[in-house]
Amino acid sequence: MTRLRLLTALGVVLGVVAATAQATSGESCPEQTRPHATRCDQYFRCVLLPSKTHVWVPTQCAKGLIYEPQLKTCVLP
Numbered sequence: 001m002t003r004l005r006l007l008t009a010l011g012v013v014l015g016v017v018a019a020t021a022q023a024t025s026g027e028s029c030p031e032q033t034r035p036h037a038t039r040c041d042q043y044f045r046c047v048l049l050p051s052k053t054h055v056w057v058p059t060q061c062a063k064g065l066i067y068e069p070q071l072k073t074c075v076l077p
Helices: 001-021
Strands: 024-026 032-034 042-048 052-058 067-068 071-073
Touching: none
Parallel strands: none
Antiparallel strands: 024 052, 032 042, 042 052, 067 071
8 A cells, every 4th residue: 555655656756757847859958057037936847858859847945945047046135
């Protein structure tokens, strides 16, 4: 039963990533992160897939932090 729950949870996570990620073809990520257009507490992280495409995965900063594009990390405001 535990294995079935794990597989179900993995399927849900992969489905959410696939639904929210933006796929782009290319051999590597052009950059590791990029800022979100409207949310200072979020950014996009580039993930290279085995198919040699990459996806931009939306990522949330920890509570109280904002994404700093020049440092490419979340920081205190």
